[in-house]
Amino acid sequence: MATTETNPPKLHADNQQPLPTHPARRNGRWSGYRHLLWVRIIELRREPEVVFWVFIFPLLLAAGLGIAFRNKPADITSVVVIEGAGAQKTLAMLQTASEKASFDKSAPDKSSSAHSTIRATVLDRDSALKAFHFGKFDLAIESNPDGSYTYYYDPARPESVLSRVEIDATLQSVAGRKDAIQTSSQSSSEPGSRYIDFLIPGLLGMNLMNSGMWGVGFALVEMRQRKLLKRFVATPMRRSDFLLALTSSRLVLMVIEVGLLLGFGVLVFHMRVQGWRSVLSVLLLASLGAVTFGGVGLLTACRAQKIESVSGLINLVMMPMWIFSGVFFSYQKFPAIAHPFIKALPLTALNDALRATILEGASLSSQSGRLLVLAIWGGVSFILALRWFRWT
Amino acid sequence: MARRKRQRPDANVGTSALKQSHTNGGARFTTPSAARNRRELGYNLRVGSPIQCTNLRKTYDGKVEAVRGLSLQIEAGQCFGLLGPNGAGKTTTIEILEGLLAPTSGEVRIFGHTWKENERQLREWIGISLQETRLSEKLNVRETIELFASFYSEPRPADDILEQLELTEKADAWVGKLSGGQKQRLAVATALVGNPRILFLDEPTTGLDPQSRRQLWEIIRAFQKKGGTVLLTTHYMDEAERLCDRLAIVDHGQIIAEGTPSDLIERLGGHHVVEFQVSKNVSNNGNAHHDRNEDEEDDNLDHWRSLPSVESVRREDATICLSVREPHLTIPALLDAVTSQGHQLEHLSTRQASLEDVFVQLTGRHLRED
Numbered sequence: 194m195a196t197t198e199t200n201p202p203k204l205h206a207d208n209q210q211p212l213p214t215h216p217a218r219r220n221g222r223w224s225g226y227r228h229l230l231w232v233r234i235i236e237l238r239r240e241p242e243v244v245f246w247v248f249i250f251p252l253l254l255a256a257g258l259g260i261a262f263r264n265k266p267a268d269i270t271s272v273v274v275i276e277g278a279g280a281q282k283t284l285a286m287l288q289t290a291s292e293k294a295s296f297d298k299s300a301p302d303k304s305s306s307a308h309s310t311i312r313a314t315v316l317d318r319d320s321a322l323k324a325f326h327f328g329k330f331d332l333a334i335e336s337n338p339d340g341s342y343t344y345y346y347d348p349a350r351p352e353s354v355l356s357r358v359e360i361d362a363t364l365q366s367v368a369g370r371k372d373a374i375q376t377s378s379q380s381s382s383e384p385g386s387r388y389i390d391f392l393i394p395g396l397l398g399m400n401l402m403n404s405g406m407w408g409v410g411f412a413l414v415e416m417r418q419r420k421l422l423k424r425f426v427a428t429p430m431r432r433s434d435f436l437l438a439l440t441s442s443r444l445v446l447m448v449i450e451v452g453l454l455l456g457f458g459v460l461v462f463h464m465r466v467q468g469w470r471s472v473l474s475v476l477l478l479a480s481l482g483a484v485t486f487g488g489v490g491l492l493t494a495c496r497a498q499k500i501e502s503v504s505g506l507i508n509l510v511m512m513p514m515w516i517f518s519g520v521f522f523s524y525q526k527f528p529a530i531a532h533p534f535i536k537a538l539p540l541t542a543l544n545d546a547l548r549a550t551i552l553e554g555a556s557l558s559s560q561s562g563r564l565l566v567l568a569i570w571g572g573v574s575f576i577l578a579l580r581w582f583r584w585t
Numbered sequence: 586m587a588r589r590k591r592q593r594p595d596a597n598v599g600t601s602a603l604k605q606s607h608t609n610g611g612a613r614f615t616t617p618s619a620a621r622n623r624r625e626l627g628y629n630l631r632v633g634s635p636i637q638c639t640n641l642r643k644t645y646d647g648k649v650e651a652v653r654g655l656s657l658q659i660e661a662g663q664c665f666g667l668l669g670p671n672g673a674g675k676t677t678t679i680e681i682l683e684g685l686l687a688p689t690s691g692e693v694r695i696f697g698h699t700w701k702e703n704e705r706q707l708r709e710w711i712g713i714s715l716q717e718t719r720l721s722e723k724l725n726v727r728e729t730i731e732l733f734a735s736f737y738s739e740p741r742p743a744d745d746i747l748e749q750l751e752l753t754e755k756a757d758a759w760v761g762k763l764s765g766g767q768k769q770r771l772a773v774a775t776a777l778v779g780n781p782r783i784l785f786l787d788e789p790t791t792g793l794d795p796q797s798r799r800q801l802w803e804i805i806r807a808f809q810k811k812g813g814t815v816l817l818t819t820h821y822m823d824e825a826e827r828l829c830d831r832l833a834i835v836d837h838g839q840i841i842a843e844g845t846p847s848d849l850i851e852r853l854g855g856h857h858v859v860e861f862q863v864s865k866n867v868s869n870n871g872n873a874h875h876d877r878n879e880d881e882e883d884d885n886l887d888h889w890r891s892l893p894s895v896e897s898v899r900r901e902d903a904t905i906c907l908s909v910r911e912p913h914l915t916i917p918a919l920l921d922a923v924t925s926q927g928h929q930l931e932h933l934s935t936r937q938a939s940l941e942d943v944f945v946q947l948t949g950r951h952l953r954e955d
Contacts, residue, residue, distance in 0.1 A: 220738050228735035232724060239723040419719035427685060427715070428779065429708035430736040585685060 225430050229438035251400045252457050259389040259462055269310045270356045272332040273321045279336030280315050287313045290363040331356035393458040394547035395520040400450055402540050405486025406507045408443055410494035414503040423585045440487040447483040467554030474550045474557050482543040485571030491578040514540035542566035633697025634658050635783050635814040641691035643677050651677040653838035664815040666829035674838035675818040676716055676787055683713055683785050712776030716787040722761030726752050726771055730778055737779035750774045766797025784808055786817040802828050822940040841947050849943045858942055859907040859935045863928040892918045
């Protein structure tokens with residue numbers, strides 16, 4: 194029934210032009226890479242959320258924490274005196290000492306003030322102990338009928354321990370104890386040793402981790418879910434160019450992140466960066482960090498199909514580092530037996546290296562161990578990610 | 586490894602011996618003018634067809650057989666349609682041909698090359714629009730086209746593409762703000778920007794309004810006019826009929842019929858369909874017909890088949906459909922038969938036979954049913 198005469202007119206046999214029909218321009222080897230990188234950056238720029246989380250949020254965090262944990266001029270020791278026979282006398286003794294301390298503080302050399310202000314209150318036994326247990330007071334003092342004192346303190350609270358020593362010394366010296374030896378103290382709260390100085394490099398490291406993991410891992414899975422990855426591999430695009438562009442877009446952002454956060458620390462908190470060599474080292478370190486976490490992000494996202502599942506994975510990977518890697522507080526607080534494990538984490542290596550470079554002006558060559566940890570994490574992640582990667 | 590030098594498709598390969606072992610041989614397309622077409626395009630006859638595949642099979646997870654032994658040969662300059670219901674295996678087939686899925690068994694050759702050996706080169710020669718790709722919403726139309734252009738070694742200028750696909754006005758609009766039709770045109774634009782020789786389109790017009798569909802058809806025809814080969818999947822009959830030079834009807838992972846649209850309709854046995862409903866005239870026949878069951882009614886279908894010029898009969902609910910070569914012979918006889926049986930005609934219409942009829946004939950199902 195089919196005949197050779199059923200030649201569909203749609204073939205347009207009369208209208209022939211050889212392919213290609215348009216003046217072709219030739220694209221160079223790196224044209225795809227350049228476009229992918231450029232597109233990635235303008236896409237990020239058009240995403241207000243990204244701008245907020247990558248650039249603004251770390252600054253807000255630094256500002257908030259820097260203010261909350263700023264070095265207070267002098268700690269106020271807050272104590273409660275339990276109502277009883279000797280209570281008023283005790284109060285008077287503490288007030289004498291406190292006045293003396295404030296007098297000292299008004300002296301030209303503030304740093305010589307050894308005493309801190311004592312704020313004392315008298316309460317009945319029950320409410321005094323209750324308030325102490327709730328943390329309203331650092332110490333409860335009870336004067337016994339025989340003229341001795343009982344201190345209630347909490348050994349788990351550093352300020353309570355401190356307060357006991359301080360109050361004891363105060364009471365003893367007011368009661369007439371003479372110091373056996375003469376001592377003098379020099380206080381030190383120079384830029385470089387404050388909490389904000391500790392915090393900013395940690396935030397920088399955390400930010401590099403966050404944006405590396407989300408910027409690479411999340412972005413990849415999102416593109417996979419949208420079938421955009423599949424669409425890309427249906428073109429002659431080099432797959433390595435794509436991954437390279439995704440990672441190197443992180444480097445561009447990294448320069449901005451580092452600049453903003455360090456600049457903020459310097460301008461607002463008068464942080465001191467140890468010389469220009471150090472700035473260069475910080476940039477190199479941050480690049481290594483950005484690429485390393487780009488690799489870890491790539492590995493995390495190499496097979497996930499849904500953004501929900503990759504979000505969970507990314508949080509799972511980052512969680513231990515938030516806790517252990519010394520972002521907000523030093524990991525020295527963890528038992529020493531955990532330190533080798535903690536130091537093997539990439540964020541620990543990055544944070545330690547950033548702190549040493551920014552705060553102490555340490556050279557990169559002196560921290561080859563930390564650089565090696567970063568390089569191994571990054572390198573192994575990249576290799577595994579490329580082996581397991583799923584484009585469709 | 587990536588080869589830098591671009592080869593012409595005809596510079597290579599002896600005839601890959603894909604003999605036309607197909608059972609639908611009669612409908613195979615080899616016309617003198619198609620051969621002339623190929624010569625003038627520079628594809629001499631020694632060269633493999635733009636697309637051929639033999640005995641493709643695809644099994645997912647060792648269980649689901651999506652494609653079960655499918656062979657195709659598509660000639661240069663053809664618009665070839667894979668037609669079938671959802672889940673028939675169209676998308677799996679087209680993605681295997683596009684080199685995006687590996688077949689469980691079987692062979693694919695594009696211009697005589699295999700995907701394994703010449704992937705990068707083949708990618709330069711083909712343009713693809715996937716069934717669903719959500720392009721980046723925060724890029725504008727021009728940026729998207731430029732991005733895809735940058736992957737090809739000799740792309741067409743973005744302005745050309747924008748103009749051809751009537752997207753010039755939208756060049757600076759974000760992809761997220763485009764209408765469905767515009768998005769689909771952009772998807773085709775990203776397929777055309779590499780200046781391909783073959784265009785693969787997976788359900789290019791699904792969900793589009795009639796005007797956007799027609800616009801896309803024009804674009805596909807224009808590509809064909811310049812000598813390009815098109816493979817598209819669709820579940821729209823009218824699209825297949827109007828656009829495709831040749832069709833394969835796919836069901837359950839197999840080709841159940843192949844040929845030009847008119848071949849296939851011809852194979853149905855008639856170009857016209859007469860549809861009618863009758864009701865029993867109770868006063869004439871008393872209670873005799875009340876207990877009639879379906880079997881008896883189906884027996885009755887033979888009665889309609891014996892009418893002049895009727896090729897086949899089928900029943901759809903209350904309606905009886907006759908495939909008819911010459912309605913002017915059938916209809917008077919039909920009216921007489923109805924009257925003589927004491928029935929009353931409730932509805933009568935005639936129309937051109939469509940691929941839908943072919944599909945129902947072949948599978949007993951409608952195309953849009955699942």
